[in-house]
Amino acid sequence: MRRKNMFSKGTKRKFSDAGEEAADESAMGLKMTSSYTLQRQSLLDMSLIKLQLCHMLVEPNLCRSVLIANTVRQIQEEMTQDGSWHAMAEAIGVGQTPADRLEATEVLCRPMVRDQDPKPFSVIGYEGCHSEEVVVDEALCSTTPEAHTAYMSSSLGVGPCWQGEGLSEVDEDEEEDQQDDCGSRSGGEDGGRLAEDSRATEQVFGTFEIKNPVTSSDPALEELFSDVDASYYDLDTMLTGMQGPPKMGPYDLLESLSSHGSPSISSTSSCRSDLNELDHIMEIIVGS
Amino acid sequence: PCRRACLRALLSMGEDADTRKINHSFLRDHNYVTEADIISTVEFNQTGELLATGDKGGRVVIFQREPEGKNEPYCQGEYNVYSTFQSHEPEFDYLKSLEIEEKINKIRWLPQQNAAHFLLSTNDKTIKLWKVSERDKRPEGYNLKDEDGRIKDVSTVTSLQVPVLKPMDLMVEVSPRRVFANAHTYHVNSISVNSDCETYMSADDLRINLWHLAITDRSFNIVDIKPANMEELMEVITAAEFHPYHCNLFVYSSSKGSLRLCDMRAAALCDKHAKLFEEPEDPSNRSFFSEIISSISDVKFSHSGRYLLTRDYLTVKVWDLNMENKPIETYQVHDYLRSKLCSLYENDCIFDKFECAWNGSDSVIMTGAYNNFFRMFDRNTKRDVTLEASRESSKPRAVLKPRRVCAGGKRRKDDISVDSLDFTKKILHTAWHPAENIIAIAATNNLYIFQDKVNSEMH
Numbered sequence: 148m149r150r151k152n153m154f155s156k157g158t159k160r161k162f163s164d165a166g167e168e169a170a171d172e173s174a175m176g177l178k179m180t181s182s183y184t185l186q187r188q189s190l191l192d193m194s195l196i197k198l199q200l201c202h203m204l205v206e207p208n209l210c211r212s213v214l215i216a217n218t219v220r221q222i223q224e225e226m227t228q229d230g231s232w233h234a235m236a237e238a239i240g241v242g243q244t245p246a247d248r249l250e251a252t253e254v255l256c257r258p259m260v261r262d263q264d265p266k267p268f269s270v271i272g273y274e275g276c277h278s279e280e281v282v283v284d285e286a287l288c289s290t291t292p293e294a295h296t297a298y299m300s301s302s303l304g305v306g307p308c309w310q311g312e313g314l315s316e317v318d319e320d321e322e323e324d325q326q327d328d329c330g331s332r333s334g335g336e337d338g339g340r341l342a343e344d345s346r347a348t349e350q351v352f353g354t355f356e357i358k359n360p361v362t363s364s365d366p367a368l369e370e371l372f373s374d375v376d377a378s379y380y381d382l383d384t385m386l387t388g389m390q391g392p393p394k395m396g397p398y399d400l401l402e403s404l405s406s407h408g409s410p411s412i413s414s415t416s417s418c419r420s421d422l423n424e425l426d427h428i429m430e431i432i433v434g435s
Numbered sequence: 436p437c438r439r440a441c442l443r444a445l446l447s448m449g450e451d452a453d454t455r456k457i458n459h460s461f462l463r464d465h466n467y468v469t470e471a472d473i474i475s476t477v478e479f480n481q482t483g484e485l486l487a488t489g490d491k492g493g494r495v496v497i498f499q500r501e502p503e504g505k506n507e508p509y510c511q512g513e514y515n516v517y518s519t520f521q522s523h524e525p526e527f528d529y530l531k532s533l534e535i536e537e538k539i540n541k542i543r544w545l546p547q548q549n550a551a552h553f554l555l556s557t558n559d560k561t562i563k564l565w566k567v568s569e570r571d572k573r574p575e576g577y578n579l580k581d582e583d584g585r586i587k588d589v590s591t592v593t594s595l596q597v598p599v600l601k602p603m604d605l606m607v608e609v610s611p612r613r614v615f616a617n618a619h620t621y622h623v624n625s626i627s628v629n630s631d632c633e634t635y636m637s638a639d640d641l642r643i644n645l646w647h648l649a650i651t652d653r654s655f656n657i658v659d660i661k662p663a664n665m666e667e668l669m670e671v672i673t674a675a676e677f678h679p680y681h682c683n684l685f686v687y688s689s690s691k692g693s694l695r696l697c698d699m700r701a702a703a704l705c706d707k708h709a710k711l712f713e714e715p716e717d718p719s720n721r722s723f724f725s726e727i728i729s730s731i732s733d734v735k736f737s738h739s740g741r742y743l744l745t746r747d748y749l750t751v752k753v754w755d756l757n758m759e760n761k762p763i764e765t766y767q768v769h770d771y772l773r774s775k776l777c778s779l780y781e782n783d784c785i786f787d788k789f790e791c792a793w794n795g796s797d798s799v800i801m802t803g804a805y806n807n808f809f810r811m812f813d814r815n816t817k818r819d820v821t822l823e824a825s826r827e828s829s830k831p832r833a834v835l836k837p838r839r840v841c842a843g844g845k846r847r848k849d850d851i852s853v854d855s856l857d858f859t860k861k862i863l864h865t866a867w868h869p870a871e872n873i874i875a876i877a878a879t880n881n882l883y884i885f886q887d888k889v890n891s892e893m894h
Contacts, residue, residue, distance in 0.1 A: 186777075190723060193781060206533050206559075209621055209640040210671045210690050211786045214727045217669055221723055429778060 184231060189428050191222045474877035476864055480544035480552065483868040486514055486875055487554055488882055489539025493523040495556055497567065497607075498884075512873065514884050518567060518607040523558040535560050541626050545648070548632070553612070555635060559622040562637050564613035564648065572600040618644050618654045625675045631682040638675035638687060641668075645699075657705045658687060658697065673788070674734045681740065684709075692729030692747060694754065712743070712754050714761045724776040724785065732788035737797040738869070744800055746791040749773060751802050751812065766812045766819065769804050771842035771853045784858050792867040792874075803862025806851065807878045808838060824862060824876045824883040835885065 194215050226232035471492030478487050486498040499517035526535040537558055545553040551568040576598045580586050621639035628635045636645050636657070643658035658675075662668055671690045678684035683699045695708035716725060728748035735744045743754040745762075749770055752762035768789075772779060779785040784805075791802040803809045804821075812819045821838045841850040864877040872887030 187723075190777065190780075197783075205536055206531070206622070208786070210673060210730070211783075213668060213671050214690055214730060214786065217726055218723055221726070429781070 472880035477866040491538040493537030520609040522556045562615040574598040627677045640671040688731035688734040690730040733790040806856040807860040
């Protein structure tokens with residue numbers, strides 16, 4: 148069931164030529180699209196790393212961030228359409244009821260913003276990530292006992308968004324927005340402020356669980372992810388670790404999810420990602 | 436035998452030339468560049484007599500063209516340092532715990548109305564109006580104070596004299612006349628002076644404000660694309676400019692590759708465009724990077740006011756104001772990068788914002804690229820050329836040799852292969868003299884000024 152969806156022919160893509168699309172059924176076609184999926188995943192990971200790594204001193208470039216966020220959205224949409232987003236979530240092993248799956252798909256197809264529903268991916272909070280950096284980590288770390296399953300990738304949604312609102316003389320209405328955001332997120336617990344969105348953030352980063360692959364009943368998935376080097380995902384932790392106390396990167400999220408307890412803040416073990424592996428992936432993508 | 440004009444290099448290194456030479460020779464092997472010296476904007480004034488540069492350290496250096504000397508025809512019009520001043524200082528936003536960079540994002544000259552020159556310079560948040568004036572005379576012969584300015588003892592004054600103006604060494608004085616602050620939440624990317632010479636606009640990522648040059652405590656917001664819910668933000672403003680002579684028209688570009696022409700007569704808030712210029716996406720070229728490379732990094736009206744020039748990551752396009760659905764001309768700047776987009780995304784080069792420029796007659800357009808290359812496209816002959824701005828390849832008064840990048844296939848001698856391009860050497864800022872064929876190229880911390888000499892004068 149899954150196999151057909153994941154490897155189904157899609158629209159023309161960057162990484163494969165028109166001629167190769169015809170070889171869909173053959174083993175060659177299978178290999179090509181799986182390599183495409185791998186590249187796409189790498190691009191998604193890279194994009195999320197870029198959004199995570201904020202400059203410590205200066206406000207990040209809004210244009211760049213918006214473009215990266217839009218790229219992530221595109222990947223996410225495509226992955227949703229060919230089912231790999233959903234399939235990957237399954238591999239992660241987040242509990243899911245069939246009804247929730249339906250809701251997730253439906254929401255993805257109509258990126259309307261409704262108050263209670265998870266929203267399309269945005270880079271919310273990343274602009275303010277400097278002052279909110281600790282908070283962002285909490286968001287990533289905090290878990291809710293019920294792992295909600297609406298698969299919408301959502302806002303990272305951590306508190307005041309797109310922190311431009313520093314100029315109290317000028318934009319009073321923006322300050323109100325800021326307060327509203329904070330207000331809606333207030334909660335009793337420590338990470339309670341972000342509790343509402345933590346389930347959403349879980350899903351965004353749920354895909355990165357490749358690091359600890361859960362054995363799945365689907366051999367195709369296993370085969371797909373078997374040769375992905377998880378050490379690449381440590382890059383984020385290493386780099387962010389340089390600038391402050393080691394904090395949890397998105398890729399550690401699922402570790403904490405499975406424990407259902409207080410998040411482990413310790414960074415992942417390996418310090419430096421193997422750049423040879425990274426180069427290898429890059430070579431595939433660049434096609435040199 | 437061809438009559439193609441060649442470019443001669445009049446190398447002018449600008450202020451602190453000695454310091455910079457020292458930097459280079461001392462640390463030659465490491466190619467170290469003081470970050471504060473990186474030039475971030477270049478702009479000629481309306482006559483071309485003055486050339487202003489701004490850098491990352493918040494300084495502005497103004498060059499003045501020397502009048503032509505009859506004795507040495509080749510010495511005509513060299514630019515020398517006229518004045519240097521610190522325009523912006525780094526600031527700290529305590530509310531957000533963030534530094535506000537002093538880097539000068541843009542400089543725009545006001546049309547000259549009296550003996551003094553005025554320019555606007557802006558960093559991410561604050562725009563300043565500077566007055567540049569000359570003093571070459573000073574009064575001498577005061578009655579109440581002596582030569583050193585000390586008050587004289589009145590009893591020693593026996594006769595009265597009228598102070599006279601005596602010549603003195605030329606002094607260029609720069610003073611801040613206005614500071615336009617606290618109007619931008621986001622980073623200012625453009626400023627543009629209106630043809631009415633009374634107002635100007637400043638654009639940040641999400642808003643455009645209209646100012647009166649004499650009023651600093653108030654500005655009018657004329658464009659606001661900030662969504663009510665910031666989570667829905669998908670598009671930002673990347674550049675904006677007033678029409679050269681219709682004072683009610685301006686254009687702004689977006690990160691999605693669209694241009695909007697707005698008419699200020701229509702409404703106070705110009706959120707509804709009068710015209711939307713957008714080229715439909717080519718489905719065969721679609722990739723995850725399509726949107727990023729379509730983001731417009733610069734927009735310039737032609738001198739005639741009839742056309743628009745835009746720069747996106749791989750191309751420059753000429754648009755006719757009368758045709759909204761596609762550009763009338765598209766020129767490939769460095770299409771060989773199309774297959775490298777993922778690497779360029781990874782190292783962030785894909786977000787580099789290149790500027791573009793028209794020549795005085797709107798017949799040639801110019802833009803920068805990597806490896807210290809810059810490109811020129813002749814709109815009439817459809818010929819293009821790639822040139823390099825570097826110390827090694829051009830001695831003063833040498834003719835610039837056209838360069839070629841080979842992307843596989845036959846490789847000629849002196850070709851550069853795509854893989855050996857230096858992506859840290861990017862020419863983002865270029866300017867063209869408003870009337871003559873003189874161009875200013877900013878290559879990291881160096882300023883190159885090239886002048887066109889017709890071939891017939893050579894050899």
